[in-house]
Amino acid sequence: MKLIYINLFLLLLTTSVMSQESILGFKPTTVTAQIQLEKEFDSKLSANNLDQWMKRMTAEPHYVGTEYGRKNAEWMMNQFKSWGFEAKIETYQVLFPYPKVRLLEMTAPGKYTASLKAESVEGDKYTAQGEALLPSYNAFSTDGDVEADLVFVNYGIPSDYEELEKLGISVEGKIVIAKYAGSWRGIKPKLAAEKGAIGCIIYSDPKDDGYYRGDVYPKGAFKNKTGVQRGSVMDMPTYPGDVLTPGYGATKNAKRLKWQEAPTITKIPVLPISYEDALPLLSALEGPVVPESWKGALPITYHIGPGPAKVHLKLEFQWDLKPAHNVIATMKGSDFPDQWVIRGNHHDAWVHGAADPISGMVALLEEARAVGELVKAGKRPKRTLIYCAWDAEEPGLIGSTEWVEDHKEELKSKTVAYINTDGSGRGFLNVGGSHSLQAMVMEIAKSVTDPQKNVSVYERRSAVDLMNGGDGDNKLYALGSGSDYTPFIQHAGIASLNLGYGGENSGGDYHTIYDTYLHYTRFKDPGFAYGVTLAQTAGRLSLRLANADVLPFEFKQWQNTVSTYLKEIIELTDKKREEVDKHNSMLDKDVFRLVADPQKPFTNPERKDAVPFLDFSPLQNAVSRLKAKTDQVSEISTDKLSAGQLAKINQSLFMSERILLREEGLPRRSWFKHQLYAPGFYTGYGVKTLPGVREAIEQDDWKEAQEQIEILAGTFKGFEQHLDKIIAAGKP
């Protein structure tokens, strides 16, 4: 068969029939057995297990370092063992700050002391566990004791500071208050500090996940007035994982930075609060009314300040090392034990974490249990399957990052792919990852049935795309950051996927005391139907990667995606040029001054430097050559190859993602080595594709942009040579 053949065939026909007859990567002789295997796998999945296990794992708070977290890890290890896995706990010693002092008070014009305490709610006993509930704070905020006038900065992202500049408002020496959402939270204090602020408060506006969205807990799923989102503000776009051991495992005797020197701890103190605590502060602000798009849903007129509201923020943390317990469960492959398919989900939570992360964790466990049963029935996977339950994801992807850093060389030589899940619920399939895996993922999506609509999850997702004006052709999103795939793909160059279901599971429980078993089973996935669907989907991914005759990597869709990204950055540059030209032309015509209301603050904007024309031809040529090569790869008739040739090709296929790394990493953040995908330096989770070039363009650094174009073209050249090896190996 040809690598590309089945895939195209599948895209053209409905799969309900076809999936019975062909699967990407399987020979006609092995397809039937694999289909049979997947049927058996499905038949072993039990929603009841998910329910019972979630109830057990979320009975008490289990953030890193807790006794209950350790118990969960041990319980899972024993479960894995009982299912026939070799299982162990790998523990790292990681810095985890615990809040000792949290004080936020308004000192002028009136007095107000923030309660910083979420109310327990009737009917949910988990919210009434008192001292056991982790106090609300932002992990890796620095210690601090500051007092200053307050400034409201909307979401506290770059475009908000541009808006403030237009109004002539500086945050220098001030404390900012920003809304949650709009970016990963860690960007807010990072940017505020860069702009000279001395403290940062983050609150959840009811517009984003409170009463504006829907009824609040316990009547509905959304955030009530006292709910507070916890979360890490570690500078993960620089490097994730233990702040004291950048780039290597936080083993017991590892060399460590002093915490005061760790570059990924914030420069200014940061505290998250509820909208009940934010209301008196925001109400006391004067100054200009905020721009339209900044307005939240509190019943006030939002003003920017600065002041007259003045606040005092005092934070102190216990800076201790805590043990992070990763559970690693291995099912050795029958034919290729040194080819690893790794499947992971984290098990630590900020509080009970029913949705985040236990909804994904229990699906992974059930998937592993079913695999164990298949093995007991003599159906051992050809490649090795490794199931992982990560600790300390919440404070900064710490458990997975330390493990990847600690085992980097072995992982790079043996790992076929990493498949991640995290919180999941009712709704539509969301899946992102390495685009060489797109064909396989979409093939699988066509073979999994949506539990509510009785069509494939592909078809249901496609319907949303059609509704939104798209062509209904589902694609993988590109991975930025935000869960444990990051060290695998961004640092080690291991092809990765991240998947979950959602869209009908919204709420305001994220990282609050309200993310409980009772909340989850009422609002997120009653009956765990989608939990089972997730196990089916991820299970197929694992089993196909484990058993494929030819690993289901496909490069035509990959190349097509890359050429789309290239087109985007060229258009981005053109668009910036047009915007600058338009801006300067409007300045010439005095438009800004003429439109401005003289009774409101106004600063006539500066003239901008013209955007130069970049030489994109090295990339255009490289991507064009890749097209020719990926066409050739797709023409390889794998059916006719010898076992030796197949082995060689498979080896090259799964090593292909590694070729997209650059050892020097991205500018100013060498930990991030992938040249196609990275979290944005100023978005935090949000992906930047072709990040070296794209971020240089976004930051108007034209010299670096041109350099990065050359570097990326070099990476593509290497990929071309890698494809040449596959083509050569595939010659009859």
Place this chain on the structure above:
Amino acid sequence: MKLIYINLFLLLLTTSVMSQESILGFKPTTVTAQIQLEKEFDSKLSANNLDQWMKRMTAEPHYVGTEYGRKNAEWMMNQFKSWGFEAKIETYQVLFPYPKVRLLEMTAPGKYTASLKAESVEGDKYTAQGEALLPSYNAFSTDGDVEADLVFVNYGIPSDYEELEKLGISVEGKIVIAKYAGSWRGIKPKLAAEKGAIGCIIYSDPKDDGYYRGDVYPKGAFKNKTGVQRGSVMDMPTYPGDVLTPGYGATKNAKRLKWQEAPTITKIPVLPISYEDALPLLSALEGPVVPESWKGALPITYHIGPGPAKVHLKLEFQWDLKPAHNVIATMKGSDFPDQWVIRGNHHDAWVHGAADPISGMVALLEEARAVGELVKAGKRPKRTLIYCAWDAEEPGLIGSTEWVEDHKEELKSKTVAYINTDGSGRGFLNVGGSHSLQAMVMEIAKSVTDPQKNVSVYERRSAVDLMNGGDGDNKLYALGSGSDYTPFIQHAGIASLNLGYGGENSGGDYHTIYDTYLHYTRFKDPGFAYGVTLAQTAGRLSLRLANADVLPFEFKQWQNTVSTYLKEIIELTDKKREEVDKHNSMLDKDVFRLVADPQKPFTNPERKDAVPFLDFSPLQNAVSRLKAKTDQVSEISTDKLSAGQLAKINQSLFMSERILLREEGLPRRSWFKHQLYAPGFYTGYGVKTLPGVREAIEQDDWKEAQEQIEILAGTFKGFEQHLDKIIAAGKP
């Protein structure tokens, strides 16, 4: 000179220099005198007069039928007389309902009785006039006593009912609660009644003009929690004016309908309330959460219902005739006394009406005073200028409509143009009207200086357009309804303009007890700088129309505008066809059902009938022929014409708007006779251009659309013949 020549010349050059040398419609021999006249006119305008007169006219509430309204009319009449005008009061006897019983209470699930009372505020004595303040109500609501479950219908416009239909929610037998804004208020009860509702409540959501927009009165300009917008809900899109005398003047002895038979009184009772009174009702609703775009700024989750909130609404009105006093002040023209330029603004207000309408009224008065002074200095206008202060505009354009109906034939034979103003304030020039006057208006806009920015008001308005991505080329908007130009243009076919300044004068005072002198002078136009600018602008319009050698009607821009409208309705039809095709194709693919959340109400939409192709060629050919004719008109060398020829051409020019009438009027509303412009049957104020065709298309009435195409082509044919007359008269 050629009709078109100067205008094009002006568009090409900045007018600060050019306006000294040429004006559209003036011969080289008369230009200098006119420019000198306008300079003198400007020099006579005093902001202090505007201030004093506003204070006087808004000292007490002066809605139709009040003693203070009568006093204002008499005072104005005497002012006009003192300035040398022949002035009189023309009084009509018009039906004006006064609220006797206003009861709104929630009867389930809890009890709440609406206070229906706006609070007086500290620092504004006018808001503390107690019983004198007209109670908040909607004029021309019918009497009623109803009790039913409540349904929230957003703005209560057609698209909202489509949304309700998708959710399977009917308002049959229910009482609806709608937000103000989104349409003219009268559409809300009209549509609710058509959908089977038995009562209608309208409230002002703080998102639209309350704290969401800015600080509330008295701290800021926006609506506080007790403010209520009064207003008429008469079915004005059917006919405006006295409900008992459709199409003829409401003179003392006119034949009258019984009020119970009047077709423009609502079918169901309607009451406006504050957001303080709305909050308990909206909070008590259950059922689906509203769609995203429906959400307001109250601190609640908005639900649709129906129920469990149940309300009891009881309304009774005193249905009495009241005298409406129009002040008519005439300054006879020296050369053409039977050619009238009419200038109007209403003087009645819901309460004090500082902004609406006195801000425009005092500008008109000052304009008239300056004209009087010019006349005293021997500079009498060539044509007759008539200044009008209308009564009873607020309940339904009643004063102006009755006057136009009463004097229709004389007005149609003598009136050159009608120039309307109404509420006005700080900001940008907004001007709409007959597009044959566009060239003149924009020429004038280039000669009036913005008091804040020291550029022309044209240039400032142009800057906004550039900021919004436009080409900076200012155009007249088309007139729908909402002020006293309606009877002139829509019914009598008199070329009309409506102008004002705004955009930096926003607030929540409209039709509330807070629209006072103190509110206006703090927030709307401190120092009356824009009041003077309005007088300058409208004064130039009046004086140029009065003195022009050749009336400044220009048809090339008119034809260009008409061809734009034609393009719009063709595109509208194509767009509807595409939407229907897309809708049906999505139904074929089962997209709606697949996307729908099964835990939320959902009704799979119906298949829609395909949109046929209409034959637009009669209109395309007619508009194309008009292009040729308007080109010919613009080539007439008016300098070389005899006085007799000029007189003939002037007569044809000002009669041209009449040719756009059709005596039979629009389908189902014969009062509206203009074929280019009408208020939308389901928008109320918002204009529909080429209304016969456009509304038939919007309502999917393809047969009527084709008929209206033929009818409109006939109107254009008549216009073509009219232009032929001008061309013939212009032959040397």
